[in-house]
Amino acid sequence: MLEVINTGSGQNSATLTKIPGHVLNRGFDFGGSLHIVVKDLELFVANADAMDSPARLARAVLHSYHTALAQGRPEDDLTTVIRPMEREANAELHATKPASR
Secondary structure, eight states, rough: OOOHHHHTTTTHHHHIIIIIITTTTSOOOOOHHHHHHHHHHHHHHHHHHHHHHHHHHHHHHHHHHHHHHHHSSSSGGGGGGGHHHHHEEEEEEOOOOOOOO
């Protein structure tokens, strides 16, 4: 899936570096902590509220990080945000070999 995303307009820093380099290898070691991401997202949402902007996507992302924080520790790496999603899906992301062509 990352190969498909990265060859199109969906390519971004998460699909290029964070997911393959820190999630798929199960390292969860990008270098930022959950509590800092939550703080920053809460500030963003507060500013959006002050401007009467719905910021729906930011609220959804904040919800995901709140869930990760509730199920982990504040100092856990920001890439651990995937763990509650994996538990809910009863699946685990892992590195695979690219399909042969």
